[in-house]
Amino acid sequence: MFTTITLQNFRGFPSFKLENLGRINLLVGENNSGKTSILEAVEVLCSRGTVESLGKVMNRRGEYLEWEEDDLKQWERVFDIRHLFYGHEIEPNRFFSISGTTEDSRETLSGLVQFKNGSREPKTPGGYQGNPTDDLSALLMDDGNQLEFQLEWHRGKESEQRKMRLLFSAGLPVNPIRYGTRRLRDLETPKSRIQFVNSSSLTTEKMIDLFEQLVLNPEEKLVQEALQIVEPRIERIASVRSRINRNSDSRGGFVVRLSDSDRRIPIGSMGDGIWRILGIALATICAEGGVLLIDEIDTGLHFTALSKMWEMIWKTAIRLNVQVFATTHNSDCWMSLATIANQESSAKHGIRIHRIERGKNTSVVFTDREIVVAAERGFEVR
Template sequence: MLDEIRISNYRCFKKFEIAPLSKVNLFIGSNNAGKTAALEGIELLARGPDPSVILDVLSRRKEYAVDYSEISEQFGYDHRGLFYGRMPRIGDMFEISSSDRKNLTCKLELLGDEEEEHYRAKLFKPDAKMGWSEGPYVEPLGLRMVSEDYSERIEVRLPLTERFQFRGRGDFGRSRVRYLGTSLFDDLIISILWDELALTPREDQTIEVLRIIEPEVLRVAVLGGQSRRNGVYVLLSDGGQRIPLGSMGEGIRRLFAMALAIGNTPRGGVLLIDEIDTGLHHSVMRRMWELVIESAIRYNFQIFATTHSLDCLLALSRIVAERDDYCAQTMVHRLDRFQTHSTVFHGHELSYAIDKELEIR
């Protein structure tokens, strides 16, 4: 379990520490305080020297480089936002580490042609789920990722230019980290995640999550067949028809995505949920937290979530006030990029602040 995170020179953080960490961690703070950046930092550290993590991070924020000087638009990745100050020069690096001797550094470098070809072959060997896109030549910038975990040191390089644009979900199924952003999973990911859960005890748990909003849900299936357009369908107890989950509203689709992420987070893994309250009515927040915390304890994974919502904090505070075991596993961190460390509220302090209407966000 990560017990602290130190981030330097990454996105809005010049130097920042989030500590101590618990099993359930909620990040709060104003807009642009660095909550999502902190989640990304944890993802980068926990996934290690995996080149696809950088591309996931850049893709989620739609950080694509566009060069309008060419006749046709040229898309690569705009890596500048990864670095503090957004003006990185060759040789600059960011670093993320924890006290348990885990460390990840990413250094911006120019790659030589030969080196490009070597790492292209080594890292991005196409298979059924991956693809390549070849494009016009651009400056061969790359990130050298060095990961140290105990005595093991792994180094990889990630080209950032268009000719190495990476498509696919290379190791999504094998990663120990699950990230649920503000947008829902795409069909391919849903299909992969559902396959992992189907006919296991965690399938029942996933259906239980959907019943928070719709108690009539009996069964769930991901259907697609030859159309290659996977869709999630549910069977309700009050009728014989299978109904597309999408027809039941944004909240239940969001909960399904959350349930898939929870159900697919392996023991000892890390679950990251950005804006955990998205699409949820205040009346279901409490039940949502119960399931999240209970799952984290039962399956022994660590969760990091963000929110702006007072309803979300209120629900968490009520549940930790009632359950000592949940209280002991919960921490709230307020992030402020102008500080050097997070402001920590333990479970009982959260309850006090909410009870006394103290504004901690």
């Protein structure tokens, strides 16, 4: 498990450290304080900075550009990597870094923008003046100047490096192989298992894929028990694949059987809470040995279900060795977590609330005991 996460020049953080991490870490704070950015940083770090992981992060936020290739008369989509950097700006030699420490190791990912080997340095000694985007675009119009985006990941003796040529205005191609991505010092070692659940939950296709990993395994029963938090009558659940159900806008793909009915009930007809709990349960179980990230964890759930949700996540995380990072704005959500923090076993594994405050370079940490006291006395931790 990570004990600290450190960010530098990433998203809205010039410098930030998340310390005293536990098994469950609930991030609270005002809007636009950077809670989701921290989840993304952990996701990219645990994925070793793959192009796929960066693409997922930027695609969720709509951070891409579309442009027409003159020769092919086709529209090309590129990810706008400026938004990964503090200040939404890049120039040669600008970088960001994300690192995490455990009890026995340190893991680091760095992103660097630099001139490609053989291309020229900028002619202006002072760098770029005026609008950085316009200056950078003008510079790249000269064929002698090409920028690369370099990602380097390190953990102990393991390391990976990727270099990707940037297109106009700091565009990272959706299909980077076509534009000469180079992958160096890549060790074929198992990657950390990581699951990200955003505020709108998982897509139907993703949930079916996760569910099929659990069918006929002992963990399948955990999914049923999780659904019973919202609807106690659910006795069984099954996936039903079809072309229609693979539509990301559909809440199909699953049917359940209730204790008082012989009919198969489409899960989409049973409300938002069932769908949300299903996604969280599947993601928790399939993150075995890795990290679970949940944005706005309480979305779609009534406050009466939150304590049981935390209990499900807590027990599963301990059993399957999962570290959890989640965000919320809801007071019912953190106060429900206090019921778990009051258990004797919580001190051993660690439950933490981290309040993220804009302009601060560390979080305000509440430990297990402090969470319980705050809930009992009505103190506000958000």
